[in-house]
Amino acid sequence: MNPTVGDLEGNADLVVEWTRRAAEAGAHLVAFPEMVLTGYPVEDLALRTSFVEASQRTLERTARRLAAEGLGDLPVVVGYLDRRTAGQMRLGQPAGSPLNSLAWLHDGRVAARSAKHHLPNYGVFDEFRYFVRGDRLPVVRVAGVDVATVICEDLWQDGGPVSVTHAAGAGLLLVINGSPYERSKDDVRLELAARRAREAGCTLAYVNMVGGQDELVFDGDSMIVGPDGELLARAPRFAEDLLVADLSLPDAPSDPQPAEQPVKAGDGTTITVERTVLSARPVPPYEPVPPPVAPALDDLAEVYGALVLGVRDYVRKNGFRSVICGLSGGIDSALVATIAADAVGPDNVHVVLLPSRHSSGHSVSDAEELVKRQGLHARTVPINDMVEAFERELEPTGLAAENLQARVRAVVWMGLSNQDGHLVLTTGNKSELATGYSTLYGDSAGGYGPIKDVTKSMVWALSRWRNEQAVAAGQTPPIPQEIIDKPPSAELSPGQLDTDSLPEYDVLDALLDDYVERDLGRDALIAAGHDAGLVERVIRLVDGAEYKRRQYPPGPKITPKNFGRDRRLPITNRWREPSAG
């Protein structure tokens, strides 16, 4: 399910709607993602009393509404924002003691609640700022099966509620998640789920969110694995879906068990197992239908899927209907326009061609060919007159002259955005962002950067992949081959090529990957086989571009370090890796 942050009513509507569909499909238990009622992550909204109270009210109202609509029999597990009422305010504790919670809804009321125990505070996560930790494991008997429920990070870290699931004798471990996409994370998730299922000795159901939220893209990938770790069912990715699975689950023991039982949780804490019975009687035997197992996506397909969903949701959830971007005739803006057309439809994509005295003839004709193939709205605004008006006053030279052209273009597309209400898409790629090969308030200006986290090497790979998909489907390739084949140029000075200032992109991108993603220092980079001179130069470029990166628009995150929340150096920083000399 694809909730929207802050849209409590809209999210509750979706919960009711999908519960109805699940009921129609004969489900005995329905589960929704982490914090589905509020959307996720809510950042500092978690610290606002009025927002926490609205979440609590929405939860109670949703329980009543499900019952009023005849769905009260069907237990529903949802994530929401709650707060701890006991305990005092302490310095360093989040204001109001918010909880990242889940609730079981049944018969018009909240039958059980618990809160996330392991709070991730790394990468894109800041949960020690926002939540206090939970210390309970609800085990809820549904149709005679004991179902334990935990939230996201509780599955990833050792100890805590998942570690007591086996001792609690659960027949199903249900995990609700808000787990953002990263390349190849689906493989890691499947392995993790299989391992935890074996540890818990029971079937494990993993329910993840779908949709874009600022930099994050939730990819779904919901799945069920058996007690032996075997994959039983899997939903498609990057799309909402009702995954229905008939499971053979063990009957709960019939001897009476304590309603509350504290258990050592292997991480220095104690988790209280809290038992609730909703229905003790097993479902009468019926013929199970084999559940669907969506095929895994290959690498480029999943990246492209993440970029399209990221753009679509950023546009839609921020109240825009159309986008605009500059189209230079180069590969970056070509790919961005193609992603945009796939995300919001070609009729909502407006491109502007902004030729200058340095633009080559093929740039304009290649851009026009792309526009024609995809059926975009295009407008040409020559920038020479505007550039000359500045030049008469400022007489810029060198980099200042190059930057001027880039900024004049940004003034044009920002103006068209303000006039016509389009969201500006920024067309820079990750290799540029890393090295600072862009103009502040020029090509880096806009509202969303679809390929902000995509290296130049991958820009080419995705462009080829997208064209191949079209060919395989009997369609015209959306991106003219000339755009893919030509050497990259910013066209800000006569005959300029990217390789005048930067190494070949395959060499650069491999080095960036080791420096940025793996945080290797100078010596380690050279030991890994990178050219020593290039290492020195690229480290200087990357470290010097921190300010520009902080001013860059958000864009869909596809790697562990997308230059968002997850890699943040001081701007004021004299550190340079010690050089060999």
Add this chain to the structure above:
Amino acid sequence: MNPTVGDLEGNADLVVEWTRRAAEAGAHLVAFPEMVLTGYPVEDLALRTSFVEASQRTLERTARRLAAEGLGDLPVVVGYLDRRTAGQMRLGQPAGSPLNSLAWLHDGRVAARSAKHHLPNYGVFDEFRYFVRGDRLPVVRVAGVDVATVICEDLWQDGGPVSVTHAAGAGLLLVINGSPYERSKDDVRLELAARRAREAGCTLAYVNMVGGQDELVFDGDSMIVGPDGELLARAPRFAEDLLVADLSLPDAPSDPQPAEQPVKAGDGTTITVERTVLSARPVPPYEPVPPPVAPALDDLAEVYGALVLGVRDYVRKNGFRSVICGLSGGIDSALVATIAADAVGPDNVHVVLLPSRHSSGHSVSDAEELVKRQGLHARTVPINDMVEAFERELEPTGLAAENLQARVRAVVWMGLSNQDGHLVLTTGNKSELATGYSTLYGDSAGGYGPIKDVTKSMVWALSRWRNEQAVAAGQTPPIPQEIIDKPPSAELSPGQLDTDSLPEYDVLDALLDDYVERDLGRDALIAAGHDAGLVERVIRLVDGAEYKRRQYPPGPKITPKNFGRDRRLPITNRWREPSAG
């Protein structure tokens, strides 16, 4: 002392230099601030192995260098970055297990070490991302006095090493800090130090950093309080200083004590008291000199001091020598130019007057009068030709037309910055930033925003205060009175006034304070006496301006919520406080 992040050698030089001065003043113990060798905060540099190792090497080298320069006898306490070697990597633990550490340097070697126990992870702090926690309290005998040492947040939170200081029988509690400035924080610090001194039953020395680091301004405010909480000595603020104090401290007990002793620390952890003897023999009696007690600053003086230091250090530490800003004739740019002149000297301040067809005659003449009074470099660049070049192509109306003028101005000053190497100062104030009353890539463009965290009401107050200071010193007031008196206007359309779009600033700023700083919801704001209609309108404005705020340059932080790391809402966010209807 004012270290620079990443400048390990430069910071070590400063430690040696100030130690020499302390030795010359006859000191028996010298203390420097938290992480003084690396600068603070280092953000993701903490996660880079090569940086941690460089910090460790710098520490050892500094110890040897002090000895080589004849300063080995004098115990020196410094903060630095270390890492834990024992223990395994775990998911969610910072890579490499970095420690925010302190070391005692003596006789050319490291005599004792410990690491910060309480890691702040709120407001501007993210220390759960960067550090693992320490669990030791070093008690070092110097001249027969037992000195316990802890780091910053350890003083603020209950439990941990400070709570075992009394049981450890320390005669002096030494706290090294990197505690950023906030309005009136000096009062809170003094109360806290007094309370902890009474709890520990000993004298407490509080050593804080000075200097600007991106958004943070460390204000110094180093002080010493007696066991009864009485203020004994205090250094001036916003300036480096050697605070020398003769103290009467108790002799350590002569009976032998265990080298290591675990003590329950009142926060669920155990702290090991670790004893080291550097010198057991008391200093022979001498006539003490009463230490200086710098007077407290009044509110406007401390804010102005923070802004000037923030600008000076951002310019200097980022390798700039001069600044440029637009000068409109209004109060915001007038105050920014004045702060800049006080920070880097009038000869390094370049202003550009950018009159348009909507600029009034008095705007230009008032700006020229300010330039003359302060001796700034000024240049006039009329923008009509440039604006018209865009207008011919785009025919913008309404807000798009207003934004165009603001963006053309930004292109001019960014161009001059690129051409001449000046840092661009952005002149927007906090009231504008809160409500989104600014143009993205227009007036909000630049490298540093000196009054980003200053409300419009305080812009006036600071301008008056600065003029009064000049008058009191027999100088010409730097800001022409006309600029202070005239009604504020963006001058982007004919006869425009801020009050056309916004309420009077005293009303607006009071509401913003309750909504932003205190996080009150709609109902609570109305209950606090704010006009209901205005509350609805301002909430909409503030929540809708999140994207603009994220694109804003950094600026000196003077309040708990400066729209930096400390107040961060999702961009994609449908939450609106429920309205009364």
